[in-house]
Amino acid sequence: MGLIAVALAIAPLVIGASLGNAWVRVLDFAALYIMLALGLNIVVGFAGLLDLGYIAFYAVGAYLYALLASPHFGLHWPIWAVLPLGALVAGMFGILLGAPTLRLRGDYLAIVTLGFGEIIRIFLNNLNAPINITNGPKGIARIDPIMLFGHQLSKPVDIGGFSISGVMLYYYVFVIMALAVVFVGIRLQDSRIGRAWVAIREDEVAAKACGINTRNVKLLAFAMGASFGGIAGGLFASFQEFVSPESFGLMESIMVLCMVVLGGMGHIPGVILGGLMLTILPEAFRQGAGPVQHAMFGKVLLDPEALRMLLFGLALIAVMLYRPAGLWPEPRHRRELGR
Amino acid sequence: MTVLLEARGVGKSFGGVQALKEVSLTIAAGEIYGLIGPNGAGKTTFFNVLTGLYQRDVGEISFDGKPLRLSSPHQVAHAGVARTFQNIRLFANMTALENVMVGRHLRTRAGVLGAVFRNQATRKEEAAIRRRAEELLRYVGIEHRADTIARHLAYGDQRRLEIARALATEPKLLALDEPAAGMNATETAGLKVLIEGLRADGLTVLLIEHDVRLVMGLCDRVAVLDYGEKIAEDVPASVQKNPKVIEAYLGGTA
Numbered sequence: 001m002g003l004i005a006v007a008l009a010i011a012p013l014v015i016g017a018s019l020g021n022a023w024v025r026v027l028d029f030a031a032l033y034i035m036l037a038l039g040l041n042i043v044v045g046f047a048g049l050l051d052l053g054y055i056a057f058y059a060v061g062a063y064l065y066a067l068l069a070s071p072h073f074g075l076h077w078p079i080w081a082v083l084p085l086g087a088l089v090a091g092m093f094g095i096l097l098g099a100p101t102l103r104l105r106g107d108y109l110a111i112v113t114l115g116f117g118e119i120i121r122i123f124l125n126n127l128n129a130p131i132n133i134t135n136g137p138k139g140i141a142r143i144d145p146i147m148l149f150g151h152q153l154s155k156p157v158d159i160g161g162f163s164i165s166g167v168m169l170y171y172y173v174f175v176i177m178a179l180a181v182v183f184v185g186i187r188l189q190d191s192r193i194g195r196a197w198v199a200i201r202e203d204e205v206a207a208k209a210c211g212i213n214t215r216n217v218k219l220l221a222f223a224m225g226a227s228f229g230g231i232a233g234g235l236f237a238s239f240q241e242f243v244s245p246e247s248f249g250l251m252e253s254i255m256v257l258c259m260v261v262l263g264g265m266g267h268i269p270g271v272i273l274g275g276l277m278l279t280i281l282p283e284a285f286r287q288g289a290g291p292v293q294h295a296m297f298g299k300v301l302l303d304p305e306a307l308r309m310l311l312f313g314l315a316l317i318a319v320m321l322y323r324p325a326g327l328w329p330e331p332r333h334r335r336e337l338g339r
Numbered sequence: 340m341t342v343l344l345e346a347r348g349v350g351k352s353f354g355g356v357q358a359l360k361e362v363s364l365t366i367a368a369g370e371i372y373g374l375i376g377p378n379g380a381g382k383t384t385f386f387n388v389l390t391g392l393y394q395r396d397v398g399e400i401s402f403d404g405k406p407l408r409l410s411s412p413h414q415v416a417h418a419g420v421a422r423t424f425q426n427i428r429l430f431a432n433m434t435a436l437e438n439v440m441v442g443r444h445l446r447t448r449a450g451v452l453g454a455v456f457r458n459q460a461t462r463k464e465e466a467a468i469r470r471r472a473e474e475l476l477r478y479v480g481i482e483h484r485a486d487t488i489a490r491h492l493a494y495g496d497q498r499r500l501e502i503a504r505a506l507a508t509e510p511k512l513l514a515l516d517e518p519a520a521g522m523n524a525t526e527t528a529g530l531k532v533l534i535e536g537l538r539a540d541g542l543t544v545l546l547i548e549h550d551v552r553l554v555m556g557l558c559d560r561v562a563v564l565d566y567g568e569k570i571a572e573d574v575p576a577s578v579q580k581n582p583k584v585i586e587a588y589l590g591g592t593a
Contacts, residue, residue: 183455184455187454187455187457188451188454188455190454191449191453191454191461191465192443192444192447192449192453192454192464192465192468193449193450193451193454194454195433195437195440195441195444196441196444198430198432198433198437199430199433199441199444202429202430202431202432202433203428203429203430203431205392205412205424205428206424206428206429206430207430207441208391208392208411208412208413208416209390209392209412209416209421209422209424209428209505210416210441210442210444210445210504210505210507210508211412211413211416211417211442211444211445211446211508212413212441212444212445213411213413214413220451224451
């Protein structure tokens with residue numbers, strides 16, 4: 001526990017010094033994606049409801065902060081007020097998506113949620129007329145960065161002649177938020193509600209017969225999962241200081257789903273691993289593929305971007321073939337033999 | 340005799356097939372009531388209508404003095420009817436203990452805030468859920484399997500687990516859909532002892548069963564369904580001699 005805390009605390013310093021701040025930025029995104037993956041894990045991993053439009057809740061959280069804290073409307077609400085509101089609004093959107101899809105499962109649910117995700121994105125893209133709400137495809141710029149103790153996190157601070165950059169400050173905020181999300185996820189999993197979610201995943205008819213109000217419990221899963229996404233979205237907007245609809249496409253939803261599935265559906269440590277791997281590895285590859293090819297063949301044979309997607313696809317297939325339960329699935333059998 | 344369940348003229352059809360035709364029956368508190376009939380006679384349909392999995396087309400059902408309106412399964416469970424399934428439906432990847440703990444969902448109340456902050460009330464409730472689940476596993480005789488994943492349990496133990504999970508909802512009426520199906524003679528004998536014990540503890544049992552010896556040895560009264568109609572209802576000994584019943588089982592006399 002302490003070891004993890006120390007590792008999390010010094011990681012950005014070490015990485016910033018050795019690999020540069022661009023990599024600290026990657027870590028920031030890793031923390032955001034872990035929050036998203038943990039939110040989606042509630043819906044997909046616990047309750048077993050395949051959701052392909054999850055990124056819509058991220059968009060809702062991001063745009064909510066963008067609208068309430070940017071020159072676009074001239075509002076400058078503090079992020080600590082907007083985040084809870086973002087969780088609430090995203091949760092309401094979760095219920096909005098959940099309510100009409102209660103009777104759907106599997107592929108049918110996937111298609112409806114996919115449509116929902118696209119609808120939100122298209123709305124964001126087109127709500128610049130007749131009244132300009134979202135500023136359309138141009139997006140919203142100059143969003144307020146996080147303010148902490150009267151200091152703008154986007155600017156570096158000096159502590160005893162030692163400068164800590166903005167991305168590092170964001171890193172600490174994001175990691176603390178991600179840890180909070182992990183905590184909530186663990187507590188939920190190990191509760192009456194969490195058991196009801198898993199029961200629905202395992203056998204919905206039996207869950208009903210056991211007296212579980214499956215409608216409410218499913219809606220709760222959608223709302224809880226969405227609220228995690230809403231929080232992550234608000235943080236994302238403050239970090240980027242810019243949002244536009246293209247950040248919330250289907251590919252993003254699929255990416256988050258891959259984190260959950262590759263890591264180990266329903267297993268929180270596995271999902272965290274999935275989130276970390278799928279943010280860091282593609283980035284490492286993007287930067288490493290060119291130089292490595294250059295060293296081996298004297299020239300770049302394959303476009304790193306194309307190669308990256310190719311290897312990503314191969315990795316997915318390999319995991320599904322050889323570790324269908326994910327890289328770090330729930331160690332059920334161990335628990336069984338343990339006592 | 341106090342009536343626990345009364346069904347009056349319950350009917351259900353699927354497209355053109357009338358699965359239940361005006362079935363009326365009463366179950367007294369504290370009895371073991373058998374529901375038998377050839378395959379496709381409508382026994383499981385009656386179960387599904389009773390437990391809210393299907394909605395009946397016509398008829399009334401009253402339970403424990405109150406009308407059971409057209410309602411969803413969890414409301415029926417709330418009223419005090421618990422069931423098991425013909426083809427066992429456990430939460431396959433949860434442990435035996437967790438399966439029973441899910442059964443306590445209905446009678447407990449902790450929500451999201453309780454789960455996250457784990458206040459004293461929630462901790463108490465959670466401990467009580469666990470304690471009760473352990474008691475029930477002991478009651479059905481599989482406490483040594485508490486941490487086994489449900490799908491790894493032996494067949495007979497899965498049946499027992501399903502009963503324990505149903506009992507966790509604190510039912511007044513326990514509806515068992517072919518609990519002895521697929522069991523060997525020893526397991527069936529054990530099941531008989533278990534069901535008799537349930538009655539001794541004040542529970543009313545509704546039993547669908549094909550094992551005639553089990554039904555005859557266990558039930559106080561038996562109703563026979565054939566093509567969705569009730570053709571007989573009596574104590575086992577006279578049902579066995581009823582010519583209509585014999586005809587239903589052995590086929591019409593040419």
